[in-house]
Amino acid sequence: MQLRLDKFLADTGYGTRSAVKDMLKQGRVTVDGAFVKKPDIKVDPEKNVVLVDGKEASYESFEYYMLNKPAGVVSATEDKFQKTVLDLIKDKKRRDLFPVGRLDKDTEGLLLITNDGITCNKLLAPLKHVGKKYEAIIKGRVTEADVLAFKEGLDIGDDKPTKEAVLNIRRNYEEGDEDFSEIDVVITEGRYHQIKRMFEARGMEVVYLKRLSMGKLVLDDTLKPGEYRKLSEKEIELIIR
Numbered sequence: 041m042q043l044r045l046d047k048f049l050a051d052t053g054y055g056t057r058s059a060v061k062d063m064l065k066q067g068r069v070t071v072d073g074a075f076v077k078k079p080d081i082k083v084d085p086e087k088n089v090v091l092v093d094g095k096e097a098s099y100e101s102f103e104y105y106m107l108n109k110p111a112g113v114v115s116a117t118e119d120k121f122q123k124t125v126l127d128l129i130k131d132k133k134r135r136d137l138f139p140v141g142r143l144d145k146d147t148e149g150l151l152l153i154t155n156d157g158i159t160c161n162k163l164l165a166p167l168k169h170v171g172k173k174y175e176a177i178i179k180g181r182v183t184e185a186d187v188l189a190f191k192e193g194l195d196i197g198d199d200k201p202t203k204e205a206v207l208n209i210r211r212n213y214e215e216g217d218e219d220f221s222e223i224d225v226v227i228t229e230g231r232y233h234q235i236k237r238m239f240e241a242r243g244m245e246v247v248y249l250k251r252l253s254m255g256k257l258v259l260d261d262t263l264k265p266g267e268y269r270k271l272s273e274k275e276i277e278l279i280i281r
């Protein structure tokens with residue numbers, strides 16, 4: 041694969057194309073040991089060695105990160121006022137990363153961040169029925185009647201009822217005189233506030249929500265909220281198949 045030097049450097053995280061052009065003009069870039077000032081020469085990331093200020097610029101076409109999203113951060117690429125999930129990925133190279141599917145600002149858990157749009161579509165395409173598993177704390181007493189209602193589909197105010205969801209009650213407990221339930225649930229759609237609206241339709245409220253998995257990709261439980269790591273080769277295989 042060959043690409044223009046300015047694109048190579050921009051993709052590698054050295055700034056916009058025009059910032060990169062300035063860097064080139066300043067004589068900060070060498071290709072295979074020779075200083076290069078022209079932005080349009082072609083380089084092959086597999087063959088040519090590109091140095092910026094003497095340091096190698098390594099090119100990655102695709103990056104995949106697993107983030108344990110903390111509450112309080114928005115699932116967007118940029119936001120004028122609020123911290124975004126991309127602000128948390130400190131060692132990213134690519135400038136075209138985005139989160140695959142949104143989590144609400146107050147939701148925690150697994151978020152895949154990549155620039156691989158094809159995989160993203162595959163993971164999100166409703167036809168693929170990729171199961172997304174969440175754990176939650178519900179204000180209210182979740183019962184077998186709710187398990188059945190989730191299985192049969194709920195009217196949450198959209199055109200169509202929700203598709204079959206598998207609800208599992210881990211435990212019911214009381215705090216003061218309030219009932220709470222700890223549950224997990226697998227949904228195959230990704231509608232806006234879906235889980236919150238499903239419990240609302242049953243007269244209850246989600247007070248804590250965390251995504252545990254998306255398809256075969258499972259949140260690494262050693263990652264604390266706000267921490268992330270690159271996907272392993274094995275995990276990338278799991279999601280791109």
Ligand code: URA
Binds near residue numbers: 142
């Ligand atoms: N369902 C919700 O209600 N919120 C999320 O963030 C994800 C699923």
